[in-house]
Amino acid sequence: MAYDYSELVAQTRRWAEHAHAAGWLNSDNAQQLHDIDTRSPDGLFTNPHSASTRPLIVAFMGGTGVGKSALLNRLAGKAIAKSGIERPTSREVTLFYHHSIALPALADQLPLAKINLAHHDDDRKKNIIWIDMPDFDSTELSNKQQVLDWLPHIDILIYVVSPERYRDEKAWRLLLAEGGKHAWLFVMNQWDRGQPAQLADFNQQLQKAGFIAPMMFTTACAEDAPVDEFIQLEELIVSLASKHIIEQLEQRGTQVRKQALKQSLESARAALGPPQHAQQLTAHWQSQWQATCTLLQQGFVWSCQQIAHHHASHAADLIESSTLAKYADNQRTPLWDEWAETRFNDTLDEFINTADQAGLPVSPLKKHLSPLRDKAGKIVHTQSELSARLALAAPGSALHRGFLKIMRLCEISLPLTAMAWVTYQVFIGYYYSNMTAVPYLGVDFAVHSGLLIALTWLIPFFILKKAQPSLEKSALSGLNKGIITAFSMIDSEVSAVIDEVIQQHTEQCRQLTELIASCDSNEPLVIDDNSPLTRMLV
Secondary structure: OOOOHHHHHHHHHHHHHHHHHOOOOOHHHHHHHHOOOOOOOHHHEOOHHHHHHOOEEEEEEEOOOOOHHHHHHHHHOOOOOOOOOOOOOOOOEEEEEEOOOOHHHEOOOOOHHHEEEEEEOOHHHOOEEEEEOOOOOOOOHHHHHHHHHHHHHOOEEEEEEOOOOOOOHHHHHHHHHHHHHOEEEEEEOOHHHOOHHHHHHHHHHHHHOOOOOOOEEEOOOOOOOOOOOHHHHHHHHHHHOOHHHHHHHHHHHHHHHHHHHHHHHHHHHHHHOOHHHHHOHHHHHHHHHHHHHHHHHHHHHHHHHHHHHHHHHOHHHHHOHHHHHHHHHHOOOOOOOHHHHHHHHHHHHHHHHHHHHOOOOOHHHHHHHHHHHHHHHHHHHHHHHHHHHHHHHOOOOHHHHHHHHHHHHHHHHHHHHHHHHHHHHHHHHHHHHHHHOOOOOOHHHHHHHHHHHHHHHHHHHHHHHHOOOOHHHHHHHHHHHHHHHHHHHHHHHHHHHHHHHHHHHHHHHHHHHHHHHHHOOOOOOOOOOOOOHHHHOO
């Protein structure tokens, strides 16, 4: 999706605001994107209908004492800018313009009350605004600020030096910083005191800055100065004040601004960290959490034994809700104690530190994981207590409980079966004794029958007595099961947070990628080979 520059900046600021609020962007990066400079030569005029016919903005810029104001005065044919030996000479901005240009339409951030105005009637220069800038190397902060306020509104910078000051370090730093943002012309003023070697050396310096064949002129404003190239400089600028050249300069300026914006956006994307590192967060958490679970389970052994013993001793209180509150008050051994909470918090901190070392913003993780620091203990307590209740309500394993059911059935059925058999034997014995005159069942039978009936009852009773499941073991098993369930729930909640953070990170990267791609959506700038702009642009 293509955006013009102003819309692209607005989109960037909205993204930076939301990303900063969500913790994905730190304050410095967010402020950098919010402070993107949208000023341009076209924006110098508040009337949007004048964009197609606006003047060419040309400024004389240089250090103290190089003769910028003298050049503008020579151009005007009269003294309109202050010049002299006082340092700094230029303390204000001087505008020299055609009387038909409506200067009250200038942007509000550059009030006319602080500008020295002068106008002319030369129709050849009707479409040019000439500006004499303050000395940018001045120690006065107000001068520097004026230069910085005006620079974004300049189409062509006439960079003025003198034979003594063409190697000025401050000027050189400014040239390197502003090189690609403007079209440049270079003037060695006071040439009556200069040497060809100095001009050649200056040319070499400019080539190092990126100008393949810089357009250089020599001028001298002294009354007895020899013939110089001031007229050629003036004629060149007048020839550049055409609609076509101004449109090319605007297109070039937009490209440079978009590339600068692209670099800021790429810095923001680098601050988000690599997407592949975000995708690895889940694996990092699983590895750290497994080690922590092992450590916590080892640390819970003694506590679980104490709680299981307490549960077994108060099984009725634990199951009956009427005495549950009293039971809870009597419980003295918490499972999730300060030690466990510290280990869990250390695991979260270690995980956040892992994300930080991977170059990912950690504020979203901290924000989303913070509630789990308090919630984890409640999960462990709830699940362990629930599992302990269920274990005490149905102690033992399913196989064990099945065996006990069989023994209870045997405890009833075997004595009844024995008594039925004895009764049958008594009846049959009595019948045969009458038929055969054989003595009736004797004492031995009675003893044996009694023993049989007793054994069929005592054996299941004894097995039931001895085979009853241990309440303490059942409670311990329930606690361990509850702990495993709680750990699984904690893992699920942390993993859900991580998945959400990964999705947010992916979305932030997607939005940034779209904005960066929009910065490359310009039409290529085509400049004629014979156009002087080919030598004026870096």
